[in-house]
Amino acid sequence: MNEEFEKRSKSAIKGWITRRAKQKAKKATEKALKGWDTRRENQAKEEARAEKASQTAKKGWETRRENQEKANKKVKKSKSNVWLNIFVSILAFVIGFAGVAFGFCHFTKPTNDVYVSGNLAFHFLELGNEYTGDSTYIKAGDVDILIDAGSRYGSASTIANYIDDYVTDGKLEYVIATHAHQDHIAAFCDAGSNGGGILSRFDIGTIIEFTQTTKTDEPTDDPDDITAVYLNYVAARDSAVAKGAVVYDALECYNNQNGAKRVYELTDNIKMEILYNYYYDHITDDENDYSVCVMFHHGDDKHFLMTGDLEEHGEEHLVEYYAANHGGLPECVLYKGGHHGSKTSSTTALMEAISPEIICVCCCAGTTEFGANVGNEFPTQAFIDRIAPHTHKVFVTSIYPDIQALHPTWTMNGNITVTSSKQGIEVHGSNNDTFLKDTDWFRAHRTMPAAWASMG
Ligand SMILES: [Zn+2]
Numbered sequence: 001m002n003e004e005f006e007k008r009s010k011s012a013i014k015g016w017i018t019r020r021a022k023q024k025a026k027k028a029t030e031k032a033l034k035g036w037d038t039r040r041e042n043q044a045k046e047e048a049r050a051e052k053a054s055q056t057a058k059k060g061w062e063t064r065r066e067n068q069e070k071a072n073k074k075v076k077k078s079k080s081n082v083w084l085n086i087f088v089s090i091l092a093f094v095i096g097f098a099g100v101a102f103g104f105c106h107f108t109k110p111t112n113d114v115y116v117s118g119n120l121a122f123h124f125l126e127l128g129n130e131y132t133g134d135s136t137y138i139k140a141g142d143v144d145i146l147i148d149a150g151s152r153y154g155s156a157s158t159i160a161n162y163i164d165d166y167v168t169d170g171k172l173e174y175v176i177a178t179h180a181h182q183d184h185i186a187a188f189c190d191a192g193s194n195g196g197g198i199l200s201r202f203d204i205g206t207i208i209e210f211t212q213t214t215k216t217d218e219p220t221d222d223p224d225d226i227t228a229v230y231l232n233y234v235a236a237r238d239s240a241v242a243k244g245a246v247v248y249d250a251l252e253c254y255n256n257q258n259g260a261k262r263v264y265e266l267t268d269n270i271k272m273e274i275l276y277n278y279y280y281d282h283i284t285d286d287e288n289d290y291s292v293c294v295m296f297h298h299g300d301d302k303h304f305l306m307t308g309d310l311e312e313h314g315e316e317h318l319v320e321y322y323a324a325n326h327g328g329l330p331e332c333v334l335y336k337g338g339h340h341g342s343k344t345s346s347t348t349a350l351m352e353a354i355s356p357e358i359i360c361v362c363c364c365a366g367t368t369e370f371g372a373n374v375g376n377e378f379p380t381q382a383f384i385d386r387i388a389p390h391t392h393k394v395f396v397t398s399i400y401p402d403i404q405a406l407h408p409t410w411t412m413n414g415n416i417t418v419t420s421s422k423q424g425i426e427v428h429g430s431n432n433d434t435f436l437k438d439t440d441w442f443r444a445h446r447t448m449p450a451a452w453a454s455m456g
């Protein structure tokens with residue numbers, strides 16, 4: 001069922017991409033042809049004007065010598081204008097033709113390139129099992145980035161199959177490991193994954209990882225132990241380094257130390273900024289608060305925030321630190337629902353600071369993975385109540401299979417893509433584009449917050 005679902009998801013997204021590419025190509029051709037028509041009309045007008053000037057000159061030539069000389073000059077000038085105009089028109093035509101040819105080539109490149117070329121696209125991935133986890137693939141122009149690779153070792157194939165269509169050169173320029181929980185790093189590892197983990201399946205450029213972890217280097221025999229996953233991650237990371245990858249931790253990035261950068265300029269108008277999290281250099285026993293926090297900027301006014309599994313203490317420090325040192329966090333187009341929509345993240349303080357327009361939650365809705373207590377089942381009612389005043393555009397990747405009777409597949413919105421381009425922001429789910437509040441699952445399991453109820 002999973003394979004078939006993946007196939008369906010992929011073909012749906014490809015179909016949409018192809019349609020969009022065709023529309024773009026058609027528009028570009030029409031625009032180019034229209035430009036050419038306009039230039040032709042202008043040329044004809046110039047020629048008519050020149051002809052008129054020539055006739056006037058001839059008339060003057062017959063009456064007075066001075067006028068004749070003047071007229072001659074005028075004719076020459078007009079003629080030179082005609083030639084100049086013809087030259088300019090030919091040049092414009094050649095440029096126009098080249099433009100059409102370029103547009104044609106550009107828009108008939110493989111569809112996945114068309115989709116993201118010059119754009120910034122975030123893909124929140126389903127992970128091929130019933131376990132909540134994160135893996136966000138980002139395409140910024142031609143630059144490929146993967147933030148986290150959850151939820152289990154076996155998710156490596158699911159992630160690789162999806163991103164293979166986009167990572168055309170086989171290289172992930174940036175990989176970010178937010179924190180050492182298996183639902184974020186397991187699929188980076190080779191252990192237990194046929195075909196290897198993400199770090200060995202792709203060429204890796206720069207790895208940006210958590211600065212601290214509660215995990216120790218104590219070996220363990222339990223393959224499901226999260227410390228074992230951490231040690232497997234370290235092994236996979238070191239293998240990638242042996243093959244040429246470089247590794248920085250988030251604090252080195254924030255401090256611009258040892259070759260690491262706080263701000264990576266991915267294209268001429270897309271930046272990736274590693275934010276400062278208080279727990280990069282302060283101790284906590286909550287692994288989630290060690291999460292690497294990243295903000296993407298598209299131009300000057302569009303911002304996108306990913307905070308991994310950062311919890312309320314981490315969020316409070318984040319808001320305070322940026323208010324005190326950087327003029328505050330900006331309003332964000334997109335926010336990845338903190339800690340899978342848990343009750344302990346996406347605090348009012350953070351939501352008021354960034355007032356997100358779109359929220360994507362990576363989880364299996366209704367999961368009992370963290371105890372069969374409805375207050376702990378993602379996305380939690382507490383999370384929903386805090387985000388509702390800011391936006392109703394909330395999307396969720398998957399659904400927990402225990403309640404398949406209600407939903408015959410494991411998917412909610414599916415693989416969610418948020419694309420920022422000149423045309424604005426588009427959200428697309430491989431399964432559907434339904435807001436969380438409009439789903440059957442939401443009606444059956446959550447209470448509509450007042451802010452959403454008043455929308456009708
Ligand atoms: Zn997590």
Ligand SMILES: [Zn+2]
Pocket residue numbers: 179181287288309
């Ligand atoms: Zn976590």
